[in-house]
Amino acid sequence: MNAVIIGATGLIGANVLAGLLADDRYHKVLVLGRRHPLLAKDSLGIDKLSFIQCQLEEIPCLSIPIDIDHAFCCLGTTIKQAGSQENFIKVDHTAVIDFAKLIALNQSLNQSPNHNQAGVKLFVVTALDANEKSTVFYNRVKGQVQRDLSLIPLSKLYIFQPSLLLGHRAHQRTLEDIGQKFFAIASGVFIGPLAKYKPITGKLVADNMLAIAIQDKELVSDASLESKAVRIIDNKQMHRLVN
Template sequence: MIAAIIGATGLVGKSLLELLLDSDKYQKVYVLGRSQPHITAHHFGEEKLHYIACELDELHELSLPEPIDHGFCCLGTTIKQAGSQQAFIEVDKLGVLAFAKLLKRQSHPTLVLQVMSALDANPKSSVFYNRVKGEMEQELCQLHLPHVQIFQPSLLIGKRADSRTLEQIGQWLFNLTGFLFIGPLKKYKPINALQVAQVMVNSVQQASKSVSIINNHDMHNQH
């Protein structure tokens, strides 16, 4: 099978790329983005990586060398990193949709597209972040791709290349109070980025519905 991933330099994307390269299910892994990912040494996986340099606003005019079986979108930023609400929208909504449309153009009858979203994504939310994520999910479903799997993690745990103060505080608090996230609160329990990536790899092989939502609770239960 052939895979394509965008957002491979992010927290989940880095782990996911490693897993895809290690998997004997994929002959090639196309990586799209402005920066070439740095990967650890692989005994057979490194030669499977094919990097395509592009900006998000170039995705609409891009064509991939061959049909993609599984697409993985791990795009995600913060308003602080993006610089403005509009710049945030261009990554977390428009960038995601542009990648989805790129894959749709190939008309692969059994394509599976996985997309990272967020807990409490809702197009009607009064919270800007949640609303944009919800709008992205809503418009993604309207593209009518063969199989879409949307992942909604809570706070992601892991070492980022960039500093996100709120996430660092959240991870510190979780280390102190993690035992409290049981029962109904499990929905909000922070989750390790590698665990999310592993669930994504496992789930892509089991796609059956046109649209599936895998929430934070589901991901913890699959660990």
């Protein structure tokens, strides 16, 4: 199998990339991004990695030079990092949709006759409580992403909705850093109705993405997206699926 990933330098993406490179079932792994992933020369599976440097706004102009089985989108930022709501939308909505369209194009135009006819599976990270009608800007944008992804002709779309992410970042986000320290101590309170909000490590999100990619577990679809090709994996599911 072959895979492509965008957002490979982030908390979730770095773990997805490591998993792809370590898995012998993947023969080629293509990374799209502004910066080459920081990997040691002797990293496991590094010989099957290739990299296309690009700015996010250049995604619509790209072509993927190999047949793809699995595509992973791990893009994500904050308004503080982006500098404005407009720039946040460019990363967390526009670039995600552009990547999905690129994958759909690869699926329809670039598959060889001997390639897997099941089509490309796309795995995207959004967020817990994503809702296009939300009054919270962040949740609303994530909901709009999910809505717009469901309109793209993809063979299979898997949407992962994590709560607060735990794990070390190259550029730690201040509020998340404080939150990580607090929730690491108070994780026991997330039971019953609060279980859905339990913080989750970036590695566990990545492990779920990779496990579902390989095992193709049947999941409950989100009826609001009105498509059997769309699967939602929420935060609570991710805490138990790979255990």
